[in-house]
Amino acid sequence: MPRLRLLVLGVAVSAALAGTPVAATGAPLAPVPLPLSEEAWPQAAAPGDRLxxxxxxxxxxxxxxxYRLTCRPVGGTHQRARAACDRLAELAGGSQDPFAPVGRNAACTMQYGGDATARVTGTWQGRSVDASFNKKNGCEISRWRSLEPVLPGNAG
Known part of the structure; x- marks a missing residue:
């Protein structure tokens, strides 16, 4: 009987040194699958928007x-988070940056849309965002509207 104990002890020590778990009987245990690392999850490959x-x-x-807005998964304190994330997903497929300022040489109508201002900061499509919005002319009004419902719609 002492020989069997030595054999079991020898198998356990060898397995421990090799990193292989063993049962009390000396038999190796079946490997336990580990959860996938963050890199293996599809969401981790494209980090969610956080604005x-x-x-x-x-x-x-x-x-x-x-307000905070997160997409992929949808969350935060934004009142219309689902609709805002849907709009951001639509804009992601476009060729224009919705957070880019109006160009210096843009010809804008001289209309005034009110005193509304907004600032959006955070991360969108894996890049940093820091954009200011207003409704001081036709170009700025159009830019604001392109981000509705991330930004609130018209009052009336």
Missing amino acids: TVSVAGSGVAGSDGT
């Missing part, structure tokens, strides 16, 4: 304030 949206003077009831 902070600050709005002032919008004229839309309950829309002024600072």
